[in-house]
Amino acid sequence: MVTTPIQPSQHPLAEYIYKFEQGDALLKDNPNNLLEVVGILKSYGVVLDKYSNNLNYIAKYQFLVLFPFFKYFNGDVSFSKLLKHWWHDRINYEYAEYCMRGMLWHGGGKLDEYVDSKEFKVNCDRAIKAKLKSNPFILGLNKIFPNFLLEQAKMSAYYAALGQFWRVMSDMFLSLSDRYDAGEINSIPDVVQHILDGLVADASRPITFEVDIKGEIYTIIPEEAGLTFLMETAVPYVEAVFFRGFPFLGTVSYNAQANQVPHGQEDFTYGALYADPLPVGSAGVPPTLLMQDMRHYIPDYLHSLYKNSLRGEDDLLVKICISFQKSMYCVTTAALQGLAPHPLGTKDEQEMLANRKFLEGWMNRFVSSCLVNVNTDVLKL
Numbered sequence: 001m002v003t004t005p006i007q008p009s010q011h012p013l014a015e016y017i018y019k020f021e022q023g024d025a026l027l028k029d030n031p032n033n034l035l036e037v038v039g040i041l042k043s044y045g046v047v048l049d050k051y052s053n054n055l056n057y058i059a060k061y062q063f064l065v066l067f068p069f070f071k072y073f074n075g076d077v078s079f080s081k082l083l084k085h086w087w088h089d090r091i092n093y094e095y096a097e098y099c100m101r102g103m104l105w106h107g108g109g110k111l112d113e114y115v116d117s118k119e120f121k122v123n124c125d126r127a128i129k130a131k132l133k134s135n136p137f138i139l140g141l142n143k144i145f146p147n148f149l150l151e152q153a154k155m156s157a158y159y160a161a162l163g164q165f166w167r168v169m170s171d172m173f174l175s176l177s178d179r180y181d182a183g184e185i186n187s188i189p190d191v192v193q194h195i196l197d198g199l200v201a202d203a204s205r206p207i208t209f210e211v212d213i214k215g216e217i218y219t220i221i222p223e224e225a226g227l228t229f230l231m232e233t234a235v236p237y238v239e240a241v242f243f244r245g246f247p248f249l250g251t252v253s254y255n256a257q258a259n260q261v262p263h264g265q266e267d268f269t270y271g272a273l274y275a276d277p278l279p280v281g282s283a284g285v286p287p288t289l290l291m292q293d294m295r296h297y298i299p300d301y302l303h304s305l306y307k308n309s310l311r312g313e314d315d316l317l318v319k320i321c322i323s324f325q326k327s328m329y330c331v332t333t334a335a336l337q338g339l340a341p342h343p344l345g346t347k348d349e350q351e352m353l354a355n356r357k358f359l360e361g362w363m364n365r366f367v368s369s370c371l372v373n374v375n376t377d378v379l380k381l
Helices: 014-021 031-061 079-086 094-108 109-113 118-132 136-144 147-181 188-201 229-244 288-297 301-305 316-339 349-364 372-377
Strands: 209-213 216-220
Touching: 014 316, 014 349, 031 094, 031 147, 031 188, 031 209, 031 288, 031 301, 031 316, 079 209, 079 301, 094 147, 094 229, 094 288, 109 147, 109 229, 118 136, 118 147, 118 209, 136 147, 147 188, 147 216, 147 229, 188 316, 229 316, 288 316, 301 316, 316 349, 316 372
Parallel strands: none
Antiparallel strands: 209 216
16 A cells, blocks of 8 residues: 555545545556547547537527527538438437536536526526517516526526537547647546646636627626636536436436435436446436447547457447546546645645545545446456
């Protein structure tokens, strides 16, 4: 066991706490893990580019459209595209909306506070009146149910926020792939550092939202609101999508008497870090739609690894899910390194104790995750 200058941790995942304190990642550093993580993040970066573009399109051009039949078409509607859509020969934008709704429902951060503020309501009221001034029925309905359209506007705000967050992450993952191809990324810690540097570089990037209604711009979230990339999108996203999530319809019962869903949101463990790659209906449901999307953009070197494995391409989505989960532990490592109260390499005992308390708190949430599995090759490729 690794020795530390302070008392050994009694936590069941103490070895990972020590790894963190030494600057290592949650995922074991070896050539196969590196190849999987970089390769799957390249594919994920391409998919996130498409997700981001669509979320931003919906936020801006489908604002208060109550029946957005063509929201996944990004303004380019054609019969051939419609046929592909019906045949499911397309990107599964439904998964992007699942993540958006997860963030909206779980909340957290100043964005969650801002969409409940008087300022946000005033901004939305102006846009609502401008958008629907020729629709007395909907305006009348809004008077009877005053939060009806406001809730739709809140959802649009989260479309925009997640779209802006994924724009940054897509560029970050694609540049990681470019650096790997150039020989600049040679280990899992290199991957974590690249992600951490990207998060820090865009930490204060403003999150804003405005819509164009009949040629006039209506600001819904101004820059003056002080919402930023890291604290208002990155941290709530990790919480809502990596950890909590919520069960997909049909996997468990939402009936309160069935007691299959936890009573408290803080007890949800349906996120990517808990996902069983096989959809067994338990906590941690695999994001199968995302796996379907990423399979189209897997780089050749990762595809070769999959094809030369025990089952070849027969369980390709399971392999993609395992690789994706490994990559998300790297992203989580970078996020926790950035959120730690003090530098993890500190030699000051009080700072080390503060970091230890911080890490043990987070490790409590990893006990039932797939952390040990991805590090012991239980889920073999």
